[in-house]
Amino acid sequence: MKRNILFVDDDSNVLQGLRRMLRPMRESWDMHFATSGQEALELMARVKMDAVVSDMRMPGMDGPELLRHVMREHPDAIRFALSGYSDQELVGRSIAPTHQYITKPCNQQMLVEALEQAMAARDLVPNKAVLDKIARIEHLPVLPRIYNRITSELAKGDPSPKLVGDIVAQDVGLSANILKLVNSAYFGLTRHISTPQQAVIVLGVNVIRSLILSLHVFQSFEPTGRTSFSLPLLWGHCMRTASIARTVAQAEGLAREQADHAYIAALLHDVGKLLLDAHCADECLRVYEKVRQDNRRVAEVESELLGLTHAQVGAYLLGLWGLPSAVVHAVARHHAKDPEPGLLSTAEIVYFANVLDHDIIVFNQHYARPAPEPARLEAVGGVEKYEAWTRAILAMGLTAEE
Structure with a gap:
C-alpha cells in the first residue's frame, strides 16, 4: 500500500x-x-496522511x-519541519510538535531516507491505542534531581560545557532529547554526534540554556506515586x-x-x-x-497484555526523531x-549488554533474571565468549548504586 505524504509551503515554486x-x-x-496550513488541515480531514512535511x-x-x-x-501522522531560516523563536515553538527538522533546499536522498525510516519506526507499534498516546508525546520525562542540577549550572554566568555534558549524560530522557536536536538537520552538522557530552560542546551552553530554560524543551518527571518501577534503578541500569x-x-x-x-x-x-509508564499508567x-506475581520478564508480559513491548515503543520514538537506523534497530x-x-x-x-547487566547485578529481586537466548549465544561464539565478556565487565567494578 502506498504512503500518503503531505507537503505544505506557501511558495508554489518550492512545492513544484x-x-x-x-x-x-x-x-x-x-x-x-x-x-497554507488551513488547506493542509482540510486535506487531512479527507485523506489519512502518513507524514506531513511543513515549511x-x-x-x-x-x-x-x-x-x-x-x-x-x-x-x-509523522511531523517534519522544512525550513531554510535560522529563526530561534520559530525553532523553539516547533520543537514540541516536530519529530524532525529538514533544511531547505534539501536533497532527495536525505528527505526520502528520513521519511522512510520514520514511517518504518511507526510500524513497530502494532497497538493503535498506545500509538495515539505515544505520538502526542512532546518530551521525555527528566528526573527532578538531574533537571535541578542542569538548570542550576546553566543559571551561572559562565557555565562549564564539560560539566553540563556530564550532567546531561546521567539522564536517559535528557540525553535522548539532546541527541535528537544536535543531530537534526537544523544544526547542519557534517558528522553524527553520538554522546551527550559531544552534543553540549557542539551546541554550546547558550543554545542549551535557551532550549531548557526559555523554551521548556525538557520537563521534570514528577512521580505520582503510581510509578510502575524505580526510576533511579532504571537510570542506573x-x-x-x-x-x-x-x-x-x-x-x-x-x-x-x-x-x-x-x-x-x-x-x-x-x-x-x-513512555509507557508516563502515558499508559494503568496498563x-x-x-x-x-x-512480580509470576516472576516473569517485563517484555514478555507487555507483549501478552499490551500487544507490544517497551522495546518497540522506544524504537518508535527514536526512529521518529531520526536517530541512526542502527540505534533504532538495536533498541x-x-x-x-x-x-x-x-x-x-x-x-x-x-542485547548482550542488557543481559550481562541483569545477570551480573541483581537490582530487583522480584523480576526473573534473564539468561542469553541459546541461539543468540551460539551466534556470537558460545559460552566461552559470554564468560570472557563477563570477566571484562566484572573488572569494571560496576555497582547497582551507579
Whole structure:
C-alpha cells in the first residue's frame, strides 16, 4: 500500500520543486501538496496522511501552529519541519510538535531516507491505542534531581560545557532529547554526534540554556506515586548497560561508529518504559503486578497484555526523531530471541549488554533474571565468549548504586 505524504509551503515554486525531485517515489508514495496550513488541515480531514512535511514561515497559520494541530487531531501522522531560516523563536515553538527538522533546499536522498525510516519506526507499534498516546508525546520525562542540577549550572554566568555534558549524560530522557536536536538537520552538522557530552560542546551552553530554560524543551518527571518501577534503578541500569556495550564493542575491535551506536542504543534501550509508564499508567501497573506475581520478564508480559513491548515503543520514538537506523534497530531488538546473521552487530551488542547487566547485578529481586537466548549465544561464539565478556565487565567494578 502506498504512503500518503503531505507537503505544505506557501511558495508554489518550492512545492513544484519537491514534486519534481520526488518523482521517483511515485510508485511508493501518493504525494499531496498544500499552500497554507488551513488547506493542509482540510486535506487531512479527507485523506489519512502518513507524514506531513511543513515549511515554518507561512502567512496566517505558520508551521509550528499547523504541526500542533496535526499533533492533536492526527497524532499518528509523522511531523517534519522544512525550513531554510535560522529563526530561534520559530525553532523553539516547533520543537514540541516536530519529530524532525529538514533544511531547505534539501536533497532527495536525505528527505526520502528520513521519511522512510520514520514511517518504518511507526510500524513497530502494532497497538493503535498506545500509538495515539505515544505520538502526542512532546518530551521525555527528566528526573527532578538531574533537571535541578542542569538548570542550576546553566543559571551561572559562565557555565562549564564539560560539566553540563556530564550532567546531561546521567539522564536517559535528557540525553535522548539532546541527541535528537544536535543531530537534526537544523544544526547542519557534517558528522553524527553520538554522546551527550559531544552534543553540549557542539551546541554550546547558550543554545542549551535557551532550549531548557526559555523554551521548556525538557520537563521534570514528577512521580505520582503510581510509578510502575524505580526510576533511579532504571537510570542506573541504562547507564551501566551503555558502559558494558562500549566495553564489549572495544573488546571485539569494532569500528568507532559502530561502538558509538552500541553505546547510544544501550543508553536509550529502555526509554520505552518511561513512555509507557508516563502515558499508559494503568496498563503499566497491570504489567508490573503480573511480572512480580509470576516472576516473569517485563517484555514478555507487555507483549501478552499490551500487544507490544517497551522495546518497540522506544524504537518508535527514536526512529521518529531520526536517530541512526542502527540505534533504532538495536533498541527494537534488545529482547528478540533470534540472532542476526553475519558479523557481530550493534543489535547483538546491546542485547548482550542488557543481559550481562541483569545477570551480573541483581537490582530487583522480584523480576526473573534473564539468561542469553541459546541461539543468540551460539551466534556470537558460545559460552566461552559470554564468560570472557563477563570477566571484562566484572573488572569494571560496576555497582547497582551507579
